[in-house]
Amino acid sequence: MILAIDSSGLNLGLALVDDGVCWSSQLLKPGLKHGEVLQTAIADFLEKSQVEFRRLTAIGITLGPGSFTGLRIGMAAAKAYSYSLNIPLTGISTLESGAFGIGGSAKPVVVLFDAKRNEIYWAVFDCSGDTPSRLTPDMVSPAERLEEFARGGCIFFGPRSLGEAFRRDFSVADYRDNDDFNLAIPEAIRGEIDARRNMYLERDELVPIYLRN
Template identity: 30%
Template sequence: MRAVLGIDTADRTAGVAVVVEGALACEVVVATGPRQSRRLTALIEEALAEAGVRRDELAAVAVTAGPGGFTGVRVGVAAAKGLALALGIPVVGVSTLEALAGRMGPWPGVVAPVLDAKKRQVYAGAWDGLTGEPLVPPAAWDPGAFARAVADLGRPAVFLGGGVTPYREVFREALGERYHEAPPEHGTVPPGRVALLGWARWQRGEAVPPETLVPTYLRRSEAEEREAGRRGS
């Protein structure tokens, strides 16, 4: 038996899932909070026990590598790398936005996951809801610019994620009748999707050594911006 563990701590929830031989075996999700690293360790043990999977049966660890909250992404990536190094197995970095897009399942149009990046920006991208083809590249966007990029596709689009509400009217104005909004329960990243994407990429030989995985922040942190400001760059 071979299994892949999926980890997500990039946004508003922390979750762990296990895929066994290509099928989702279990999924555990909790709200994020203090001592996230300790809670994540407990979640991993809980998920493995529920799935009936031993650590030595894991073939790879998948994790949302960003974008998202800087602390959350860092915690998840560190946990995935640490576990994979200890077990001598590879890792798979998964886009938070791509995993969130999977919430919709097959959808006849454009799926546009949006996370609030603060500072009047959103982390966002767009995928074809049926084929999964990337249509608008994931980036830290001005909300209006992202809305226009999706509108230019000329197709119905469903927006989902925690970054939709603050800019709903911006998106609605740009797309008009082609604007759709997913229900709130579709607004968080499903760790099961992370694990399934990880399984598929491990099967294709796309997993990498854990020491090579780096977070995909898409933007400098506030500390990095302050340092850049002091240096004049």
């Protein structure tokens, strides 16, 4: 059973997956106070799910991009659990995890998050199959860089706070909010697959993906 943690943004997502099935999940909204609530939230989540730490076989974490502080806090916790329980660590891009929120789409999907400083974290995926396939790497840029994808009829999957601007400025016809999508669920499902394939992350070398120097 894998425990996945997402603290890359304003949400705190947790999920337990066993044999491809989501056993339990929780989406909290602590804002940027992950450091104050993370340890207690995980302990409470496992207790409510009736799962003891010793049952865990891997830890999953969103690698970024996202909030600098949130990513560091989540990754530090994931590493600590991995070391203390002597279980492997898996991870997935925040944007790739988000792409799981739009399944069976015939159109390319632009997954995006607010990067602040008038910029956007984004990547484009083919979501027509069972799992998303990348069409671009993870990027950070001004929102104007995405205008070409709006003209191309892509689906946009991003925070509610950016939806109005994208619809107004770039005539995005299909903008879907991802504020309530728990990134930890696909992260856990993908992480369990990676763990079975022995595709683990090197804990000592692991750092968040910031996309900025």
